[in-house]
Amino acid sequence: xxxxxxxxxxxxxxxxxxxGELDEAQLSKAAKGDIFPSQQGPIIAxxxxxxxxxAAGLMTWGFIRxxxxxxxxNARAETALVRPMFKDSFQKRRCIIPAGHFYEWDAEKNKxxxxxxxxxxxxxxxxxQKYDEAWHYTIITTKANESAKSVHDRMPLLLEKDELIPWIxxxxxxxxxxxxxxxxxxxxxxxxxxxxxx
Numbered sequence: 001x002x003x004x005x006x007x008x009x010x011x012x013x014x015x016x017x018x019x020g021e022l023d024e025a026q027l028s029k030a031a032k033g034d035i036f037p038s039q040q041g042p043i044i045a046x047x048x049x050x051x052x053x054x055a056a057g058l059m060t061w062g063f064i065r066x067x068x069x070x071x072x073x074n075a076r077a078e079t080a081l082v083r084p085m086f087k088d089s090f091q092k093r094r095c096i097i098p099a100g101h102f103y104e105w106d107a108e109k110n111k112x113x114x115x116x117x118x119x120x121x122x123x124x125x126x127x128x129q130k131y132d133e134a135w136h137y138t139i140i141t142t143k144a145n146e147s148a149k150s151v152h153d154r155m156p157l158l159l160e161k162d163e164l165i166p167w168i169x170x171x172x173x174x175x176x177x178x179x180x181x182x183x184x185x186x187x188x189x190x191x192x193x194x195x196x197x198x
Contacts, residue, residue, distance in 0.1 A: 002074055002124070002139050002156045005102040006113070007041060008032050014121040015098055018164070021047040021055035030058055034103075037062045037073045043137055044096040045128070045168065052169050059095075059128055059135040075127070077142040077157050077178045086138075089127040094168050095137055096159065097124040101188075104152035112151045114185040122185075124156040125167060125177065140178070147184040158182035 012027060030042045040058045047055030062071030063085060072085065080086045099122045101115035116122060128137040140157040148155045159167055159177065166173040 002102050002104070002141055002154075003037065004111075005035055005041075005097070005099040005124070005139075005156075006033065007035055007099050010120050011098050011100050012042065015042055015044060015056045018054055018161075019044060019047065019056045020051075020053035023057060026058050027056060035061065035099075037071050041137075042098060043126070043128070044098065044123075044164070045093070052165055054164065054168065057135075059137045061137060061139075063129055063136055063138050064131045072138060074141045074154075075138050077140050080127075080140060080178060081175065086127070089129045089138075090174070091171060093129065094125070094127045094174055096164055096167065097126050097137065097139055097156075098122070099124055102156055104148065104155065106151045110189060113188045114148060114151075114155070115188065116183065117186050122156075123159040123161070123164060125159050142178075142180075142182065145181050145184065148187065151187055155182060155185070158185070 027042055031039045035041045040060050042056060043059050044054050044056050047053035062073045065072060075086045080090045100120060101113045103111050103113055105111055125140045126137045128135050141154045142157045144153050144155045163177060167177055
């Protein structure tokens with residue numbers, strides 16, 4: 001799963017380079033540093049559909065279960081197409097969640113940061129839905145790849161830059177991307193001392 005991730009000014013700068021439509025005043029309100037469920041984070045979604053441009057904005061992390069109001073922060077890639085809570089959002093409202101890195105917790109409940117050595121920003125696949133007149137997103141997770149599975153058996157579905165437009169605008173290609181193995185990431189516990197306490 002992905003229960004927390006990190007975004008900063010460099011993440012925002014990367015978003016600005018990617019999108020053609022941008023509300024700078026709104027993006028300036030984005031949480032910076034570690035982003036937790038129920039907080040607002042910057043996302044990238046469809047902009048001008050006729051030109052297949054990207055747009056950026058803020059949404060709240062977590063779908064809301066109608067029966068309990070509990071937040072659903074992740075959707076499994078394996079079931080995103082069939083679960084009633086997710087399938088309409090997958091078909092019509094896919095998005096990208098940029099992050100400097102994401103976190104998982106190991107068997108000893110230690111927090112581990114994952115990032116890519118070659119670039120500052122990761123692109124996590126997701127989709128969004130409206131609840132109570134506000135837009136909410138969830139992050140899609142998949143089976144952990146070789147670089148992450150020693151820490152956790154799940155990880156976000158990571159997209160490459162050349163997969164962003166297909167993910168958002170091409171449903172057939174997006175279905176194919178649900179099955180991809182994410183690119184390798186680097187695990188880092190340096191300076192990360194937090195432990196998960198139940």
